[in-house]
Every structure is written in C-alpha cells, then in structure tokens.
Amino acid sequence: MANDTRHFAEELEQLKQRLLLMGGLAEERVSVAMRGLVDRDRDAISDAIDGDEPLNRMHLEIDDRCFKLLALYQPMAVDLRTIVSAVKINSDLERVGDLAVNIGEAAERYVMHPPVKPLIDLPRMGTLAQRMLRDALDAFVARNIPAARDVLAADDVLDALKDQIFRELLTYMLGDPHTIEPAIDLILVSRHLERIGDHATNIAEDVIFIVEARDVRHHAGERAQ
C-alpha cells in the first residue's frame, strides 16, 4: 500500500509535467500564429495552420493518463479533484491549439491585403494571453491561489485591450472601405486571443476550486471509507 502511494505520487507528478509540456506547446502554437500575422511571414502562417497535430496527440495521451490514474488508484479528495481538473485543463489546452489555428487562418486572409495599420496592441494581447496561460499552469502545479487570482485579474486587461483594438479598427473601417475586410480579420484575432485568456481563466478557477474545496472533498472521502 505504501508502494501504491509512492507510485501514485510519482504518476501524479508525471501528469503535471506532461500538462506543463502541453501548455508550453500550446503557447508556442499561439506564438507562431502571432508571428505569422505580425511579420506577414507565410511560413509561420502555414506552420500555424498545419502544426497542431503533436498537440492533438498529446491531448489523447494525457486524457488516457488521467483515466488510468482514476481507474487504478481510485484517488480521493484533493487528488481526485486534481485529476478531474487535469482532464478539463487538457481540453482547455487543446482548444488553445485550435484557436492558434484560427489565428493562422485569419492571418492567411489578412496578408492578402495591404496592412491596415502597424500592429501594436494585438501582439501585446498575444503576449499577455500566453503569459496568462503559463502562469495559470504554474499555479496549477504549485497549487498557488494568489498566482491563480493574478491570472483572473489579467483577464480584465486583456478585455480592455480587445475593446480598444475594436474602437481603433472601427475608425479605420469608417474612413476607408478597403480596410473593412482585413480589419474584420484583426477583430477576429483579438477575439481568439480573448478566448485564449478565457481558457487561462478556466484553469486558474480550477486551481482555486481544487485547493479551496480540499476540506469538503476530504470529509466526503472519509464518509466513503
């Protein structure tokens, strides 16, 4: 039984490491897509559109790991909540990969037109969304509630940037109809980045739930003995 506990702790640690790795991969997909858009780099754009297969494979592998841990060790309380949250976080990260593909597709359309304007706030949104993702995953691994709360606060900054980008692009569109089509793609990119921030927020909320529900879950576990 002590052996079982040790194995479980090792596998739970491995699961966290795989999630961190998947988070890094998801972040990198966003980074490639944004580089494609900002630098009008067609290779990066192609890579962004076609390159999320490793992320999809990892999604299946991590899902499988979670179910094996649940089935083999039947964990309770905070461990149970951590693993079920890992399943949800895994889905969040896979969808971040999908959003990076969406950004790549918008970039592919965008570079067919002359640039609407120099892109400044949009890459700022990209950097912030990526950092939120990284911070949320670090908070998950360390069960760090203050760090998770910082992610929730950063989401407001991301939303404000999105609104500012919208207002600015609207001015361009009203002034010159040629900018309408490409500007809409920039607006869509800002929405995709907002959603990446939402996924980071979901992860941060899971962290708070895992830690704060600990006692409740623990008592529920004791009653089941």
Add this chain to the structure above:
Amino acid sequence: MANDTRHFAEELEQLKQRLLLMGGLAEERVSVAMRGLVDRDRDAISDAIDGDEPLNRMHLEIDDRCFKLLALYQPMAVDLRTIVSAVKINSDLERVGDLAVNIGEAAERYVMHPPVKPLIDLPRMGTLAQRMLRDALDAFVARNIPAARDVLAADDVLDALKDQIFRELLTYMLGDPHTIEPAIDLILVSRHLERIGDHATNIAEDVIFIVEARDVRHHAGERAQ
C-alpha cells in the same frame, strides 16, 4: 454491495436527468437571446444578459454531484468515463450560457442602429445550434453513436451558414459605412452560434469516446482489481 450498485445506478440516472435539464436551460438562454436580437425585443435582451444565474448555480450543483459519485462509488470503466465526461459536458453547457449572454450583449448594441437587413440565416443558425445541443445531450443519455455522428455532420452546415452570413454582411458594409458597426455585431453573433455548435460537437465526441473506449477501460479496470 447490490444495494450500493442500485444506489449508484439511481444516482447516475439522476445525474443524466440533471444534465438534460441543464441542457434545456442553456438552450432556452440561446433562444431568449436570439429572440431579443431578431425581434429587437429589449425585455428579452435584458433577460438574456442578466438571466444566466440559475445556469451557473446548476453548474456547481452538477459538478458537486459528479465528484460525490466518483468519491463514494469509485466507479470503473464506462461508468468512470461517463461521469468524467459529465464534468466536461457540464462545463460545455455553462459556456453555452456565457455565449447566450454574449449574444444578448451584441443584440443590445445592434438595436441601437437601424436594422442592416432582415435576419433570416442568423435565426436559422440559432435554431440549428440549439438542435445540435439537444441532440448531443440525447445521444449522451442514450449512448447513441449514430445520433452523435449526426451532430458532427450538422456542424458543417452551421459553418457554411456562418461563411454565407459573413459574405453577405461584407457586401452591405462595403456599400454603406453606416452598416459597419451593426454588421460587425451580427458577424460576432454568428461566431457565438458557431461556438455553441462547437460545444455540441464536444459533447457528441465525448459520447463516441465513452462508448468506443468501453472495452479498453474495462480491461484497465480489471487489472486494478
């Protein structure tokens, strides 16, 4: 033990019924928001923006149910996969509620302008997205793979409608700059409806995974005895 099994089966059935109820509630939120937009009905719009509290409460209640089932009964194989999927489906439905709020917010801005055009394809998208959601949940409850595959196929129709709406609105925007701002809100609504379809698709994919992974999970379960 037979008693335990009976209780477990009853509670699993209750969980499914609660998810169906939550699905109905999420569908109704979308319906109210779309009615607000199409009929320019300010009461419906306010209701869409402020009325997702019952859905949020239900999300917490269902999450709690799932964790109690996992902790008290330590289910294996297909039951384990069903309950973890229920946690994910519960999140999907809660996000459908958020998207209904987003549609309400876009409608609130939209009705401040004269109508861009009679809305025909957008309510069609709304009806289809709602039906996909309902069909996906029915497929989950009945573990019906063909029904789940139908939901995946319907998602292509939804995407085609979204593209058609975009092209049509672009023509309006190019012809009259006054339509730019309200047309963008209609484009955003079409994206929100597309995402509701994506959540229905997630649920349908879970159904296929639950049923098709049954044997695999069952063997993993046996090794754990």
